[in-house]
Amino acid sequence: MRVDVDGVELEVAPGASVLEAVERAGGRLPTLCFDDRLEPFGACRTCLVAVEGAPAPVPACTTRCREGMRIDTRDETATRVVTTVVELVLSELDRPPAPDTELARVVASLGVAAGRFTGATHEVDVDERHPYLAFRHELCISCGRCVRACDEVQGAFALTVTGRGFHSNVTAGLDSGFLDSSCVSCGACADTCPTGAIIERRLLTLERERDDDTD
Amino acid sequence: MSSNLVELIRRHHGPVARTALQVLKEAVEDHGEVTDEDRLRAAEVSGLPEASVHGVSTFYDDLLQPRGRRHLRVCTGTACFAADGDLHVEELADGLGVGLGERSADGSVSLAETVCLGFCHSSPALRDGDRVDAGAGAVERALRGNTSEAPEPGWRSTLAEPVLTEPGRWLGLARALAEMTPAQLLDEVLAADVRGRGGAAFPAGEKWRFACSAAGEQKFVVANGDEGDPGSYIDKYLMERNPQLVLEGMALAGYAVGADHGFVLTRSEYPRSKPALERAVESARREGHLGDDISGSGFSFDVTVLEGAGSYVVGEETALLACLEGLRGTVSARPPFPAERGLYGAPTVVNNIETLANVPFIALRGADAYREISPGASTGSKLVCFNERFAAPGVYEVRFGETLRELCEVLAGGIRGGIKAVQIGGPLGGILPSWKLDTRFDFDALAAEGCMVGHGSIVGFDERTDMRALTRHLLRFGAHESCGKCFPCRIGLRRAHEMFESDAPVDRDHLEAVLEALEVASLCAHGGGMPAPIRSLLEHFPEELGLG
Numbered sequence: 001m002r003v004d005v006d007g008v009e010l011e012v013a014p015g016a017s018v019l020e021a022v023e024r025a026g027g028r029l030p031t032l033c034f035d036d037r038l039e040p041f042g043a044c045r046t047c048l049v050a051v052e053g054a055p056a057p058v059p060a061c062t063t064r065c066r067e068g069m070r071i072d073t074r075d076e077t078a079t080r081v082v083t084t085v086v087e088l089v090l091s092e093l094d095r096p097p098a099p100d101t102e103l104a105r106v107v108a109s110l111g112v113a114a115g116r117f118t119g120a121t122h123e124v125d126v127d128e129r130h131p132y133l134a135f136r137h138e139l140c141i142s143c144g145r146c147v148r149a150c151d152e153v154q155g156a157f158a159l160t161v162t163g164r165g166f167h168s169n170v171t172a173g174l175d176s177g178f179l180d181s182s183c184v185s186c187g188a189c190a191d192t193c194p195t196g197a198i199i200e201r202r203l204l205t206l207e208r209e210r211d212d213d214t215d
Numbered sequence: 216m217s218s219n220l221v222e223l224i225r226r227h228h229g230p231v232a233r234t235a236l237q238v239l240k241e242a243v244e245d246h247g248e249v250t251d252e253d254r255l256r257a258a259e260v261s262g263l264p265e266a267s268v269h270g271v272s273t274f275y276d277d278l279l280q281p282r283g284r285r286h287l288r289v290c291t292g293t294a295c296f297a298a299d300g301d302l303h304v305e306e307l308a309d310g311l312g313v314g315l316g317e318r319s320a321d322g323s324v325s326l327a328e329t330v331c332l333g334f335c336h337s338s339p340a341l342r343d344g345d346r347v348d349a350g351a352g353a354v355e356r357a358l359r360g361n362t363s364e365a366p367e368p369g370w371r372s373t374l375a376e377p378v379l380t381e382p383g384r385w386l387g388l389a390r391a392l393a394e395m396t397p398a399q400l401l402d403e404v405l406a407a408d409v410r411g412r413g414g415a416a417f418p419a420g421e422k423w424r425f426a427c428s429a430a431g432e433q434k435f436v437v438a439n440g441d442e443g444d445p446g447s448y449i450d451k452y453l454m455e456r457n458p459q460l461v462l463e464g465m466a467l468a469g470y471a472v473g474a475d476h477g478f479v480l481t482r483s484e485y486p487r488s489k490p491a492l493e494r495a496v497e498s499a500r501r502e503g504h505l506g507d508d509i510s511g512s513g514f515s516f517d518v519t520v521l522e523g524a525g526s527y528v529v530g531e532e533t534a535l536l537a538c539l540e541g542l543r544g545t546v547s548a549r550p551p552f553p554a555e556r557g558l559y560g561a562p563t564v565v566n567n568i569e570t571l572a573n574v575p576f577i578a579l580r581g582a583d584a585y586r587e588i589s590p591g592a593s594t595g596s597k598l599v600c601f602n603e604r605f606a607a608p609g610v611y612e613v614r615f616g617e618t619l620r621e622l623c624e625v626l627a628g629g630i631r632g633g634i635k636a637v638q639i640g641g642p643l644g645g646i647l648p649s650w651k652l653d654t655r656f657d658f659d660a661l662a663a664e665g666c667m668v669g670h671g672s673i674v675g676f677d678e679r680t681d682m683r684a685l686t687r688h689l690l691r692f693g694a695h696e697s698c699g700k701c702f703p704c705r706i707g708l709r710r711a712h713e714m715f716e717s718d719a720p721v722d723r724d725h726l727e728a729v730l731e732a733l734e735v736a737s738l739c740a741h742g743g744g745m746p747a748p749i750r751s752l753l754e755h756f757p758e759e760l761g762l763g
Contacts, residue, residue: 032702039218042548044702045736056735062548077735081703084732088706116725119713142699151217160270161543161699164526166709168699174251174269181266 001067006074012065019047019060027073030082030106032089033143034061035192038152044089044143046082046106050075057081079110087115089141092166093195094121098207102194103141122169130178133190134204135170139197142168146189146198158183170197218560220267224540225559227262234541235261235268239278240483240524247282247318247325261541274543274698276329276525277483281318283325287311287357290340290349292331292445293638293674294602296688300681303339303354304328310358329484330527330692333448335600335674336368336608345486350603368600370452372612373626374588378576378596379453379569380612383460385504387578388467392512395578400471401427404574406582408594412449413439413530413567414641414669415740416658419574422564425554426472429562436468436477437558437565439535440488443527444641445692447672449598450568452610454481454488457572458495459504462518464571466505467578468564469516477518478539478558479568483525492520527642527696531739532565534698545698546739569598569671592616592657599656599671601627613656620652623675635676636755640669642692643744646751665751682759686752687715693745703732704742711749720763 003012005025012021017040022029032044042062049060052070057078060071072078086106090096096114097103125137147159147170158181162171173181190198196207224234235257242253249272258268272278289307308314311326318325332347334340340349341357348356349365356362372380391400405420426434438461442450453461465477481488496518499505507515521539528534529544536558538544557563573595577585586594592615599622601608606628613622623634638646639656645666647654654660658668676685690712697704707729714721714729730746737743752760 040548042738043700045738046702048736059548059736062550064550077731080728081732081735084728085702085707085736088710088729088732089702091710092706116728117710119710141702142705144700148217151219155219157220157264158266160264160266161545162270162273163699164274165694165697165699166705168705171266171269173266174254182264 001065003065003069003071005071016065017061018049018051018058018063018065018069018071021065021071022049022060022073028109029060029073030086030109031061032103032106032141032194033145035145035149037192038145038148041144041148045085048078048082049073050078083110083112086110086112087117090115091117091119092121092141094124094138098196101196120166127177128201130183130185130201132185132201133178133187134199134201135172135178136197136199137169139195140169141195141197142170143194144170145192145194146170149188149192153188154184154186156182156184156186159189220263220542221540221560223262223264233260234521234539235263235271236275236524236538236541237521239268239272240522243278243282247286247322249278263541267542270543271541274526274545275523276327278524280316280327281325283318283322285324286327286344287324288327288329288332288342289315290330290332290334290338290342291328291692292335293642293688293692294331294335294446295339296685297674297676297680298338298603300684301688303341306354307341307357310354329525330443330696331445332484333442333451334365334368335446335448335602335672337365338603340365342486347486367456368448368452368609370456370610370612374596374612374614377612378585378588379460379572379598380457382457383463383575385459385463385499385575387575388463388470388504389510391467391470391578392510392514397427397471397473400467400578403577403582404471407573407577407585409570409573409577409585410593410658411567412569412573412597412668412671414444414643414667416668419566419570422554422566423468423471425552426474426562426564429555431562433561434472434474435558435561435563436465436472436474437535437539437553437563438465438477438479438571439530439532439565439567440479440481441523441530441535442482442568442670443530443696444670444672446602446638446674447641447670448600449610449671451485451488452598452600453568453572454479454485455491458492459499460572460575461492461568462495462499462505464574465518466509466516467574468566468571470514472562472564474564475515475517477516479518479520480529480535480539481520481522483522489520489522496520526698527692528698528739528741531741534739535565536563545700546741548738589615592655593659593668597656597668597671599673602674604630604675604677606631615657617656618653619647619656619673622656623652623673627673630675630677632678635678635680637676638674638748639672640667641672642689643667643740643747644669645747646755648755665747667747682752682756683715683761686749686760687712689748690715690745693741697741701736701738701742703736704738707733708742708745718761720761723762
């Protein structure tokens with residue numbers, strides 16, 4: 001089917017998402033909960049675009065293309081709202097994102113500085129019981145990518161989202177750490193994490209050394 | 216929700232087996248809290264992975280608040296707030312010497328927060344074990360240890376021929392089975408233009424049509440009895456006082472879409488709903504209204520009743536299905552819509568309790584008779600309910616198109632000292648100041664004022680009400696009940712609540728940015744709708760909100 005992205009017409013496969021269409025047209029949208037190895041989730045709401053005929057911007061990842069759909073990735077409302085959402089994410093973390101994380105790239109792409117919002121952040125809780133994987137719960141933004149990677153890619157079902165609302169977080173097994181869960185140490189969770197909340201301990205050591213150097 | 220998890224459960228047991236959530240609920244009932252042993256047992260019974268069970272056990276209010284030998288729950292709904300500004304919460308916590316969500320060191324008593332008990336006609340309300348006490352003196356009685364059963368609200372229809380307040384007699388189903396094909400029944404419901412009574416106002420017939428055309432041998436009907444709107448006790452009335460009508464509506468939906476099984480999800484905050492519906496199912500089976508080959512028609516239909524565990528967002532249809540499956544009650548992006556892929560992956564019609572209760576009248580009397588009920592307004596009739604501030608609170612069946620003044624001041628007798636404002640249709644509904652009471656009670660007229668019919672609750676606030684405290688009350692509820700899935704709602708409602716939590720002036724630009732993100736970007740109507748009452752308050756009572 002044919003769609004139009006920012007004035008450029010292109011052909012997409014039936015059932016394609018708006019996000020796929022935008023990327024096919026050479027565009028790039030900010031995303032935090034999206035990983036092309038996983039089913040679209042629609043949680044972070046940072047891939048909003050305007051679609052002709054829709055009353056408000058829609059998330060590109062969970063919206064399917066329709067024949068003749070006109071997609072505008074530069075819509076002012078969408079950009080303004082996405083910026084607010086990313087600022088809200090920054091406000092829940094006790095420190096700015098590490099430079100090599102996906103979150104840092106999204107923040108940079110939107111030109112968001114520190115963000116306007118202040119308030120409660122997530123409590124520092126570092127779990128280093130596993131020999132290869134560390135979990136810094138305070139950096140979790142509940143995008144669910146690790147949980148879905150463990151479910152959809154690995155089939156290990158070792159992870160779950162816990163809590164509710166602002167207190168949502170992720171944990172392994174019965175909150176017993178990776179080792180005492182059905183974790184197979186595949187690292188898919190660390191690989192997909194956009195904030196470094198779940199991180200290979202090797203990389204965590206490097207990050208700490210780098211932080212020590214800058215101090 | 217994860218289709219893999221759903222598949223794991225489906226393979227492990229049929230749709231009517233005990234879910235992980237039910238096992239965890241039983242554990243709390245039995246020994247006051249969920250232990251790891253309980254989680255492991257729930258995993259074994261349900262087929263869910265241990266981690267997923269852990270996730271479930273940390274989502275629902277009922278599983279999180281530890282219980283002492285005596286467990287008290289205090290209602291923090293909007294009607295109770297309107298009654299005394301939450302003074303009853305303080306008095307109860309102080310008197311018991313136990314904070315909200317805490318259990319005393321000796322395990323003798325515990326206090327939990329609950330929203331809402333549906334005794335809004337008699338606030339403030341509290342629950343002592345399974346007994347609900349409400350109204351003047353309830354807190355004192357609770358502190359003395361001698362609570363008494365609160366009287367249920369009265370009800371009355373203003374229609375000569377009620378649609379919703381006459382006992383269900385299964386005549387609509389009898390007529391449909393004898394005289395109509397499923398397609399004819401669907402056409403009749405489409406022609407009646409029944410809009411959903413649970414808040415979204417989506418045409419019920421359209422949902423049915425989608426489910427009809429969805430591929431699948433097995434289809435389900437789900438009655439959404441998760442009436443979480445603080446201030447509303449309409450579905451409670453229907454489930455507990457007129458359950459036959461609800462079951463008949465479900466059976467009709469099943470006949471129209473080709474489903475042979477229905478589920479009702481009731482709220483744990485309404486301890487009387489599930490037993491009432493289960494008794495009704497039993498008697499309907501005995502009398503041949505439910506079961507196999509009903510009246511020799513070849514149509515079979517049965518109903519299972521399940522109870523939730525304390526979560527407002529579970530009233531959203533995808534979260535409701537997750538709760539029925541025993542999973543975390545979080546919202547899923549649509550598509551797929553439940554009509555295409557719903558309960559256990561099967562095409563599912565999800566309708567609100569009151570919506571379904573409209574269908575027997577349509578099946579028996581026809582769409583034309585239904586459309587004539589409210590001339591020049593939305594079709595059919597509506598149940599409304601009023602809070603304790605009004606002189607004559609209760610459940611009323613009314614026509615659409617009456618002014619709110621007629622409803623509030625004539626039908627419900629007004630509020631002593633005058634009405635300052637009313638919130639209509641639940642926590643996501645706008646708030647009308649007294650000078651707007653000539654607005655008509657109708658889907659379109661209310662929408663034009665930033666309000667909605669919603670569930671049909673009308674919560675009146677008297678002149679003493681502190682509108683900044685009301686804003687804080689609403690945002691606290693919104694943040695507490697966010698399922699946590701989408702970012703704008705998960706963080707935005709928390710930030711909005713924080714802005715009003717202290718007495719510091721609120722930065723209007725920051726508030727506007729958060730409200731816009733909630734409205735535009737939220738995944739479901741919870742985040743999307745919470746700004747509506749806040750915008751009303753900003754518009755009508757700006758000087759009271761303490762803006763910077």
